[in-house]
Amino acid sequence: CPSLSLKSLNRRPPHVEGQLISNYCILNVLKGARDAYLMHPQWSEFYSIEEIEVPREGQCGDNVFYELAEDGLLTISGNGKMYDYNEWDESLFYGVENIKKIIIKGNVTKIGRYTFCNCSSLATLIIPNSVTKIEASAFRWCSSLISITIPDSVTKIGEYAFYYCSSLTSIVIANSVTEIGESAFEGCSSLISITIPNSVAKIGEYAFRNCSSLSSIVLSHIPPQTKVLTCDYKKCALYIPKGTKQIYLDHAEWGKFNNIVEIDGISGNNIVYNFENNGTLLLSGYGAMSDDW
Secondary structure, three states, X not given: OOOOEEEEOOOOOOOXXXXXXXXXXXXXXXXXXXHHHHOOOOXXXXXXXXXXXXXXXXXXXXOEEEEEOOOOEEEEEEEEEOOOOOOOOOOOOOOOOOOOEEEEOOEEEEEOOOOOOOOOOOOEEEOOOOOOEEOOOOOOOOOOOOEEEEOOOOOEEOOOOOXXXXXXXXXXXXXXXXXXXXXXXXXXXXXXXXXXXXXXXXXXXXXXXXXXXXXXXXXXXXXXXXXXXXXXXXXXXXXXXXXXXXXXXXXXXHHHOOOEEEEOEEOOOOEEEEEOOOOOEEEEEOOOOOOOO
């Protein structure tokens, strides 16, 4: 009877032992997954395969749950880690176009691998202090994401975490992050400036490749370990603490920058300052100064 239906929330057809008795059943699959099921020798035997939207509520971790409102607000809550996915198109939220804002709350500790990949309408992201790790490709291809604040609980930003988030203009990285993964911000073509806190000991290869608008990188400590940054060494200025210029010049990668400027300090995410010999305080950059000034 064609009125009998089965729902699969797997974007890729699960492995099946034996034969599915499905000729008279309707199979409901997530939007965008129909072709994969049609090409599968067993799942394609269903009487009809129809696409559905992501359910309004469900589970995205062993003890983590979500609610998706009609206005595009996705709320994540619960305890512990979100699910990891092995491929970019396996996530429940992959390519969901009506997700516009994500608020993570509760005691969620990890944003899983590929979880929000290709959520192209996502513009706002709020991450709580409970999160310690942003896994690889978590927000890959989120092309409408404008700004990010990494809270002071996060210790690692995974590989490709914000890969080709092309609308991203502002990143605030807390002084708890010790590692920025390979290609973490590659292709963030709207990013103008980034400040690397002194907690960061390692920056992966190509972390800022194809960041075509990047005009300044600000560091407040000795050079973090890195092999290949691949940014525009002629266009992008490097701001470093006074007394460390020779260390940067001697570095195989950091020494490639044409414009290395020593500064007295940082006030705000994208503002640097120097005390001139005549007593003048010179501020440069953009955005808001720190409140403790």
